[in-house]
Amino acid sequence: MKALEAYSLKKMYRQHHQTVEAVKDVSLVILPGEVLAFLGPNGAGKTTSIKMMAGLIQPDAGWVRIAGGNPHRNPAVLQRMGAVLEGNRNVYWRLTPEENLEYFGVLKGLSIREARQSGRALLERFNLLHKRHTPVQQLSRGMQQKLAFAVALVHRPLLLLLDEPTLGLDVEATEEVKVLVREIAASGCAILLTTHQLAIAEELSDRIAILQKGEILTESPTQELIRQFSGTNYKIEMETALDQARLAELKRIGAAIENETVVYVSNPELLYHVFNVLKPLSLNCVAKEQPDLTQIFLQIVREGTPHQKELLRSTEEDALKV
Numbered sequence: 001m002k003a004l005e006a007y008s009l010k011k012m013y014r015q016h017h018q019t020v021e022a023v024k025d026v027s028l029v030i031l032p033g034e035v036l037a038f039l040g041p042n043g044a045g046k047t048t049s050i051k052m053m054a055g056l057i058q059p060d061a062g063w064v065r066i067a068g069g070n071p072h073r074n075p076a077v078l079q080r081m082g083a084v085l086e087g088n089r090n091v092y093w094r095l096t097p098e099e100n101l102e103y104f105g106v107l108k109g110l111s112i113r114e115a116r117q118s119g120r121a122l123l124e125r126f127n128l129l130h131k132r133h134t135p136v137q138q139l140s141r142g143m144q145q146k147l148a149f150a151v152a153l154v155h156r157p158l159l160l161l162l163d164e165p166t167l168g169l170d171v172e173a174t175e176e177v178k179v180l181v182r183e184i185a186a187s188g189c190a191i192l193l194t195t196h197q198l199a200i201a202e203e204l205s206d207r208i209a210i211l212q213k214g215e216i217l218t219e220s221p222t223q224e225l226i227r228q229f230s231g232t233n234y235k236i237e238m239e240t241a242l243d244q245a246r247l248a249e250l251k252r253i254g255a256a257i258e259n260e261t262v263v264y265v266s267n268p269e270l271l272y273h274v275f276n277v278l279k280p281l282s283l284n285c286v287a288k289e290q291p292d293l294t295q296i297f298l299q300i301v302r303e304g305t306p307h308q309k310e311l312l313r314s315t316e317e318d319a320l321k322v
């Protein structure tokens with residue numbers, strides 16, 4: 001079963017006689033236990049997309065299914081979903097953690113007894129039990145965020161929507177949130193994680209969808225995306241500068257050279273030709289270059305990878321024909 005399925009979501013905002021196409025075309029699927037990172041620069045449309053998936057705003061076009069049901073037609077479906085939205089309005093500040101968990105648990109369809117039990121277990125798990133009677137406004141930002149997670153999980157949802165869950169947290173609280181995300185996914189919950197923090201997406205996600213100006217530019221398993229863009233770039237550092245004959249020969253066979261001492265080879269088949277040219281000079285080091293997600297992200301956002309967009313489109317069209 002698919003925990004979340006969104007198809008071709010669109011949303012326009014009208015403001016001061018102007019229209020903003022916040023979301024133009026967003027489609028995605030998340031299976032139970034999977035973490036999908038929804039990555040994109042500020043203003044890309046991440047929050048607007050997540051609000052449509054959470055049933056908080058109505059899409060102009062497209063549809064959402066949570067555990068197979070339509071949240072905009074059948075609000076009971078929302079009981080399968082929990083959300084931690086951007087900012088700090090996920091919990092009531094004047095209430096205590098215990099009161100928040102009971103209130104939201106009942107709102108999501110639990111009996112008061114179930115809400116109390118489940119809430120207590122979560123407070124224990126999140127190391128908040130000793131704060132259960134302290135008004136939320138007196139807790140640290142990290143504790144408030146952990147409580148927001150507990151509230152989102154109190155009814156044991158199948159899908160958890162997280163909008164920038166580590167924004168504004170200190171290093172320690174960020175680490176705690178990361179551990180939570182991993183644990184929650186391991187327990188079988190599907191997670192949609194929006195973030196503009198690339199390192200977090202790289203560490204936590206199984207798949208990454210990159211959003212820009214309301215459209216998904218590319219979507220792929222996280223490791224595959226990194227592998228695909230890491231290409232096979234080798235960097236060979238020489239001990240001394242290369243002579244003119246070798247420089248000319250290396251250029252001829254397609255290697256790139258920097259400062260007459262560093263050779264870049266983008267094609268692995270070329271690597272041994274390059275070694276032949278360099279023989280018998282001393283090498284300082286040979287390394288395979290591994291770009292991090294930051295470089296990949298910038299490249300995709302700059303270039304827009306139309307090829308992948310085409311691929312995505314054609315699979316969607318195929319899906320429609322079926």
Ligand SMILES: Nc1ncnc2c1ncn2[C@@H]1O[C@H](COP(=O)(O)OP(=O)(O)O)[C@@H](O)[C@H]1O
Nearest residue numbers: 013015020022041042043044045046047048049
């Ligand atoms: N309530 C709103 N009214 C008008 N414009 C909005 C509203 N919410 C968001 N926008 C605009 O929609 C675009 C996408 O915003 P948002 O979904 O918040 O992006 P992200 O979460 O990726 O930063 C932005 O240009 C933003 O200014």
Ligand SMILES: [Mg+2]
Nearest residue numbers: 046047048086
């Ligand atoms: Mg946002």
